[in-house]
Amino acid sequence: MQSISTPACHPERRHYAHGLCPQCYDSLWRRTSPTYLEKERKRNRKRMESVQYRARMVQYSFAWKLRTKFGISVKQYNDLLTSQNGVCAICKKSQRSRKLAIDHNHITGKVRGLLCNTCNRAIGYLHEDITLMKAAIKYLGEDI
Numbered sequence: 001m002q003s004i005s006t007p008a009c010h011p012e013r014r015h016y017a018h019g020l021c022p023q024c025y026d027s028l029w030r031r032t033s034p035t036y037l038e039k040e041r042k043r044n045r046k047r048m049e050s051v052q053y054r055a056r057m058v059q060y061s062f063a064w065k066l067r068t069k070f071g072i073s074v075k076q077y078n079d080l081l082t083s084q085n086g087v088c089a090i091c092k093k094s095q096r097s098r099k100l101a102i103d104h105n106h107i108t109g110k111v112r113g114l115l116c117n118t119c120n121r122a123i124g125y126l127h128e129d130i131t132l133m134k135a136a137i138k139y140l141g142e143d144i
Helices: 022-032 034-049 051-070 074-083 117-125 130-141
Strands: 101-104 111-115
Touching (some): 022 034, 051 074, 111 117
Antiparallel strands (some): 101 111
């Protein structure tokens, strides 16, 4: 008579092999099997080379970033872009090579507008401090 032992990983599940439940055993096999790993690498490489896949992933990651970091949707971003006529809220220049950055209040998290990379960095380097910005304006206005 064969005794049934409990798995080391999940005691409430039935024993499968190597002291593991079926799900943990399958997971272990996938991670350690050279044939499975090579097949997965080929499949992933083929998928990653697909132009449609990369385009879809770019759209997905952009939507995910908007949702998680700023709490807005792609539609809200596009509405904001349309309301600014597709240009930076400060310098009024369009940014063709990349999307306009989302400027937001770091304390409240509220989105203020869309900025080009240069204006967004300028505000960031001055730590969103209005007195520093006024001092910079005063400095630039002085005759040398």
